[in-house]
Amino acid sequence: MARSSQTQMAVLGALSIEPMTAYALREAIRDVLGHFWSESFGQIYPTLHALEEEGHVRRRDGARARSSIFEITATGTARLIELLSEPPQETPARNGLMLRLFFGRTLGRDRCRELLLSTRKVAESRLTEYEELLTRLEAEEGHLPDWPFIRITIRAGIHHSRSTIAWVDESLDALSGGPS
Amino acid sequence: MARSSQTQMAVLGALSIEPMTAYALREAIRDVLGHFWSESFGQIYPTLHALEEEGHVRRRDGARARSSIFEITATGTARLIELLSEPPQETPARNGLMLRLFFGRTLGRDRCRELLLSTRKVAESRLTEYEELLTRLEAEEGHLPDWPFIRITIRAGIHHSRSTIAWVDESLDALSGGPS
DNA sequence: ACCTGCATGTAAGTCGTTACATGATTGA
DNA sequence: TCAATCATGTAACGACTTACATGCAGGT
Secondary structure, three states: OOOOHHHHHHHHHHHHHOOEOHHHHHHHHHHOOOOOEOOOHHHHHHHHHHHHHOOOEEEEOOOOOOOOEEEEOHHHHHHHHHHHHOOOOOOOOEOHHHHHHHOHHHHOHHHHHHHHHHHHHHHHHHHHHHHHHHHHHHHHHOOOOOHHHHHHHHHHHHHHHHHHHHHHHHHHHHHOOOOO | OOOOHHHHHHHHHHHHHOOEOHHHHHHHHHHOOOOOEOOOHHHHHHHHHHHHHOOOEEEEOOOOOOOOEEEEOHHHHHHHHHHHHOOOOOOOOEOHHHHHHHOHHHHOHHHHHHHHHHHHHHHHHHHHHHHHHHHHHHHHHOOOOOHHHHHHHHHHHHHHHHHHHHHHHHHHHHHOOOOO
16 A cells, blocks of 8 residues: 555566666666656665565575665565556646746746747657657567557657647647737 | 745745635635646645745735735745746656556556546546636636636646547557457 | 634655765776 | 776655644524
8 A cells, every 4th residue: 555655566567577686677767667657766775675575576696696686576476466456646736837837927928938849849859759669669579468568658658749749839829929 | 946946836826816815825726726736735834934034925914814815026926937937847757557557467458448448537527627617717717818828728638638538549449359 | 502614824754856975897 | 997887775855745733704
């Protein structure tokens, strides 16, 4: 239930795909889940130790103790399924862009336009990124059992970016005409 | 700059539209900004007091001291513009839905379908809500100078909900065929 | 007399980030 | 040998939420 189960979920999930060190874990979370998830450094180590004590992960000790590779255990997999089955808990909404636009009269039309333009730029580059990622992974990992699910998350990014771009264009139109 | 400027922005922004009590402020933030912003109770009072000390808001004292109506001052407006002009700071991504779908192989196809269906349901009811809100406010407040900006934020909700629905439908299609 | 809603606040605790501190390994 | 990267951890701090505590006003 409570107790930062969110971080546990991300850590166990990553290890369920492939065993790795804490350091690699952090990079995997940043690079692979980065588009929709983040964990800070200071969370990963304590969580990993807690999971180890509970027997949900274990060290697969190769020669050196200096860098331990963690792998998920059977109870860890059970725990992961349990966590994944909990309803996603919404983080409190905090959209700085919308807040600024909402008070756009005070901020001024020009600043709003700039905000919208830079939002568009970000959305466009994300869109390209997602599309390339999809093509590349489709070829490299298209046969893996995880792929259909990974694909869904990338498609979400694509849909979202496109809708952002459309909304920005509409909004810029709405803001033109009339002075500052 | 730092120091929970986000909360200050929301508070000053709300007061820039209309003076009100702390209590009303909390309700306004929940009801009006609720779709993209949230402030907890325990934040609003301290922030309001801090803003008062800095002279950015003042109490407009009617008869009773028991409920003070706060209004924004000239320096408060300046401060608000300053805050609104700062680039929106991204909150670290934490999308529980995507995390669960990403590990969908472990979670299981059926659970993923359920998740998607309930996401669709939420998106549909949001969409209806936004559309009704837009119609209603267009009539009631369509003439106010704040309206074009408020409208943009509602349209964002509409675009976003629609794109979510389209993505869900696509994903459900992708998940059908093949067993659990 | 009582309940609901308006109104104001505080305290404790969680969650999470950032910065700091340390050291091994590897390649140039 | 020196820099970059891999690797592990802690400590301090900040942001935010929840629960608690209090009391008034107005309607039934």
